[in-house]
Amino acid sequence: xxxxxxxxxxxxxxxxxxxxxxxxxxxxxxxxxxxxxxxxxxxxxxxxxxxxxxxxxxxxxxxxxxxxxxxxxxxxxxxxxxxxxxxxxxxxxxxxxxxxxxxxxxxxxxxxxxxxxxxxxxxxxxxxxxxxxxxxxxxxxxxxxxxxxxxxxxxxxxxxxxxxxxxxxxxxxxxxxxxxxxxxxxxxxxxxxxxxxxxxxxxxxxxxxxxxxxxxxxxxxxxxxxxxxxxxxxxxxxxxxxxxxxxxxxxxxxxxxxxxxxxxxxxxxxxxxxxxxxxxxxxxxxxxxxxxxxxxxxxxxxxxxxxxxxxxxxxxxxxxxxxxxxxxxxxxxxxxxxxxxxxxxxxxxxxxxxxxxxxxxxxxxxxxxxxxxxxxxxxxxxxxxxxxxxxxxxxxxxxxxxxxxxxxxxxxxxxxxxxxxxxxxxxxxxxxxxxxxxxxxxxxxxxxxxxxxxxxxxxxxxxxxxxxxxxxxxxxxxxxxxxxxxxxxxxxxxxxxxxxxxxxxxxxxxxx
Ligand code: NAD
Numbered sequence: 001x002x003x004x005x006x007x008x009x010x011x012x013x014x015x016x017x018x019x020x021x022x023x024x025x026x027x028x029x030x031x032x033x034x035x036x037x038x039x040x041x042x043x044x045x046x047x048x049x050x051x052x053x054x055x056x057x058x059x060x061x062x063x064x065x066x067x068x069x070x071x072x073x074x075x076x077x078x079x080x081x082x083x084x085x086x087x088x089x090x091x092x093x094x095x096x097x098x099x100x101x102x103x104x105x106x107x108x109x110x111x112x113x114x115x116x117x118x119x120x121x122x123x124x125x126x127x128x129x130x131x132x133x134x135x136x137x138x139x140x141x142x143x144x145x146x147x148x149x150x151x152x153x154x155x156x157x158x159x160x161x162x163x164x165x166x167x168x169x170x171x172x173x174x175x176x177x178x179x180x181x182x183x184x185x186x187x188x189x190x191x192x193x194x195x196x197x198x199x200x201x202x203x204x205x206x207x208x209x210x211x212x213x214x215x216x217x218x219x220x221x222x223x224x225x226x227x228x229x230x231x232x233x234x235x236x237x238x239x240x241x242x243x244x245x246x247x248x249x250x251x252x253x254x255x256x257x258x259x260x261x262x263x264x265x266x267x268x269x270x271x272x273x274x275x276x277x278x279x280x281x282x283x284x285x286x287x288x289x290x291x292x293x294x295x296x297x298x299x300x301x302x303x304x305x306x307x308x309x310x311x312x313x314x315x316x317x318x319x320x321x322x323x324x325x326x327x328x329x330x331x332x333x334x335x336x337x338x339x340x341x342x343x344x345x346x347x348x349x350x351x352x353x354x355x356x357x358x359x360x361x362x363x364x365x366x367x368x369x370x371x372x373x374x375x376x377x378x379x380x381x382x383x384x385x386x387x388x389x390x391x392x393x394x395x396x397x398x399x400x401x402x403x404x405x406x407x408x409x410x411x412x413x414x415x416x417x418x419x420x421x422x423x424x425x426x427x428x429x430x431x432x433x434x435x436x437x438x439x440x441x442x443x444x445x446x447x448x449x450x451x452x453x454x455x456x457x458x459x460x461x462x463x464x465x466x467x468x469x470x471x472x473x474x475x476x477x478x479x480x481x482x483x484x485x486x487x488x489x490x491x492x493x494x495x496x497x498x499x500x501x502x503x504x505x506x507x508x509x510x511x512x
Contacts, residue, residue, distance in 0.1 A: 010184070011041045012208055013191040015054030016201025021047040023209065028185045031097035031328045032319055032365070032387045040184040043209030048176070048216035051205035055147045055174040056222050058202030063144050063172040071121035071170050074114050076197040081111040081158075088158065088189065093319045095185045096154050097327040097388070098282050100320055109159035109471065113490070116473045117166035120494075135508025142498040144172030145249070146224035149217040150488075151238075153230040154330060155285050157183035161190055163473070163489035164227040168497040169203065173225070176205045176217055180230075182330055184208050218242055218250070225496055226250040227488035229287075232409070232436070239485055251486030251496035253478055255409040256438030258468055259292035261427045261453060262303055266443040270465050271299075272306045274443055275415075277467035280314055280392055283326050284413040285334075287483075288439035288461060290468045291410055293417050294430050300419045304353070304396070307417070311354045311392040318365040329388040329412060338412035342393045345405040345416065349397055353417070356391025364389050399430055407434050424449040425456075432458045438479035441468040460484065 011020040023042035030037055062070070081088065089104030098106070127140040150164040157180065165175050179187030191206040207213055211234065218226045218238050226242050228235050228250065235252040242250035260278060262271045278290035295303050319327030329335050342357055356363070364387070396417040397403065406416060420427050424444075431440060431453075441463035442453040450464045460479040463470070471477050477490040486496050 009039045009041060010188050010208070012043055012047050012051070013195065013204070013206040014047065014051045015205065016195075019047070019050075023047070026181065026184075026210075028095055028183070029331070030094050031330050032094075034386050037095060037185055038188075040188070040208045043178065043207035043213035045212075045216040047207045047209075048213055048220070051176045051207050052147060052217070052220050052222045054202035055176050055205055058200060059144075059146055059174045062174055062200060062203050065172075067121035067125070067170060067172075070172065071118035073194070073197045073199045074118040074166055074170060077193045078111050078114040078118060080193055080196070081107055081114065090320065091185060091189065092158055093327070095183050096157055097319050097330060098155075098285075099324050099327050100322060102282050103319070106156050106159045109156070109473070110162040113159065113162045113473045114166045116491070117170045120167075121170050131504065133512050135506060135512075137505045137507055139503045141501045141503050142171070142494070143501060145497055145499055146173060147222050148173045148175050148225045148227060148497055149220075149223040150175055150177040151214045151217065151226070151228045151230065152177070152180055154180035154182035155282065155287070157186035158190065160229050160489065161187075163477070164229070164493065165204070167493045168225075168227065171494060171497050173497050174203045174205075176207065176223070178207050178209055178214050178217060181208075181210045224248060226252075227493065227496060228252040229254075229488055231255055232482050235484075236482070243485075249486070249496060251488040251493065253287070253484045253488050254438075254482065255287055255411065255436065256289075256479060256483050257292065257407060257409050257434040257436045258288055258290045258439045258459075259294050259431045259434075260290045260441045260443065260468055261424075261431055262293065262295040262299060263424060263427065263442070263444040263446065263449050264296040264298040265445045265449075266296075266299060267445060267465070268299065268302060268306065271303055271443040272310065274441060274465070274467040275303075275307055276310050276314075278441065278469055279415040280311070280326050280413050281467075281469060283329055283390070284415075285330060285411055286469060288469050288471075289411070290441070291415050292406060292431075292434070293415060294420055294427050295417060296427070297419050297421045300417075304417055308353050308394060311394045312356075314392060316356075316359060316363060316365075316389060316391050326391075326413065329390050332388055334412070335388050335390055338390055338393075338410060338414060341405065341408070341410035341412065341414050344408075345393075345395050345397065345414070348403050348405050350395035350405065350416070351397065352393070352395045354392050354394035357393055359389050359391050363391065401433050409436065424452045428453060428456050432456075435482040436479065437481035438483035439463070439468050441466060
């Protein structure tokens with residue numbers, strides 16, 4: 001499947017075969033137009049069971065291949081991702097609504113991951129450790145854990161699956177993957193890539209579906225490791241359940257309530273640019289998007305004026321147009337969620353500076369504006385019949401620790417301005433005062449402030465004089481506190497998909 005909309009109903013890839021399974025059908029929708037892209041089968045416990053059986057059976061043979069032989073299958077996929085960059089980028093954009101530059105970046109990130117994981121097959125995979133006793137050799141060796149269940153979100157529908165699966169496979173595990181229900185088309189294409197690469201039957205399996213299919217994977221005793229990226233709500237449930245089972249391991253990456261600290265000596269162009277990019281790119285639907293801008297009182301008014309001016313004018317547009325800065329939200333339910341967060345801020349005392357939740361018809365890309373949908377209460381919801389259009393929502397509020405609007409992830413173009421006085425220590429105290437700890441940035445020209453932020457911000461991903469976005473696969477990617485435990489993606493995922501053996505061998509003539 002490479003081109004849009006056929007009559008075919010697409011199924012699951014299990015044990016090297018395509019199968020329809022027994023579940024109902026569901027559709028993939030273009031969030032910019034509301035049109036149906038394709039129809040898919042919904043996976044049930046029966047399909048998950050067959051996929052796990054196939055993965056379990058394939059494991060023993062797969063683990064016996066050399067790392068380099070296993071990586072060969074991934075190299076084929078690496079080349080395909082590169083060759084089909086534009087086409088796949090457009091599919092990502094059509095299915096999840098991100099701007100085309102971001103759609104293509106999703107594909108680029110995927111091949112970076114595949115390149116890293118396959119290239120890593122030629123790198124050392126253990127340690128030689130000195131023994132206390134002469135004549136004894138000690139090593140730390142790694143071996144695969146077995147069957148890895150991968151559950152992924154919709155917002156990076158190509159990159160994140162490869163962040164999970166490329167490493168798991170090269171390390172010798174077999175995989176059962178459930179793509180997000182909003183992006184089954186991307187799931188279908190990735191499964192076809194594994195098929196085309198000729199990966200042995202059962203090594204890679206894909207079951208389409210919703211949370212019930214995900215739960216059937218995570219709950220099954222044949223799964224040795226669960227790699228999950230998605231919301232804290234779902235991830236914490238998985239971590240609690242799976243983490244409590246002996247021998248099973250769950251590595252979960254979840255959301256954030258990320259902040260940017262702008263200090264009194266920040267370069268204002270850098271500060272405004274970073275805040276705009278971090279708050280509104282991908283319509284605020286990135287795990288690292290910033291929803292809290294913590295700005296020193298000396299520069300607050302200037303920052304506010306410039307940031308608000310841009311937020312007021314940002315063009316929401318057709319995501320397939322290169323010039324578009326912000327596309328639609330993913331789905332009608334998500335528009336409702338953004339609406340609830342905006343209203344919550346208002347109820348908690350926000351001074352609203354920009355409210356473009358309900359865009360004017362003239363702001364909706366041409367051809368998409370007809371027939372505003374209505375929310376359950378009969379109010380216009382901001383979700384339109386021809387796409388799920390929302391604009392920026394910016395507010396200022398007096399910082400208080402327990403305000404829900406400052407602590408709960410909205411995952412939309414919704415951002416608070418918080419004024420602080422005092423020194424960097426005061427800013428970081430506010431910055432850290434959320435249950436999450438994924439990402440954050442500092443904008444400052446003072447190296448002491450930068451270093452303080454690096455050492456004291458409770459986050460896994462810290463940026464200095466940069467937008468709070470971007471990931472490189474050779475760096476760890478993950479958070480602390482409510483944002484994550486273990487690393488299901490990038491370099492550190494090796495820890496989650498391998499076991500370590502401490503191997504001690506006697507080379508002396510006698511045993512001591
Ligand atoms: P989600 O948690 O709703 O869904 C993620 C996946 O989990 C989907 O495939 C879904 O079908 C599946 N799922 C749902 N219920 C399940 C259950 N009970 N058991 C097993 N699987 C289940 O998240 P989403 O809406 O797809 O993605 C948005 C969230 O993901 C945001 O919170 C965002 O911050 C987070 N995210 C985090 C990162 C990161 O690296 N930290 C990256 C991207 C997105």
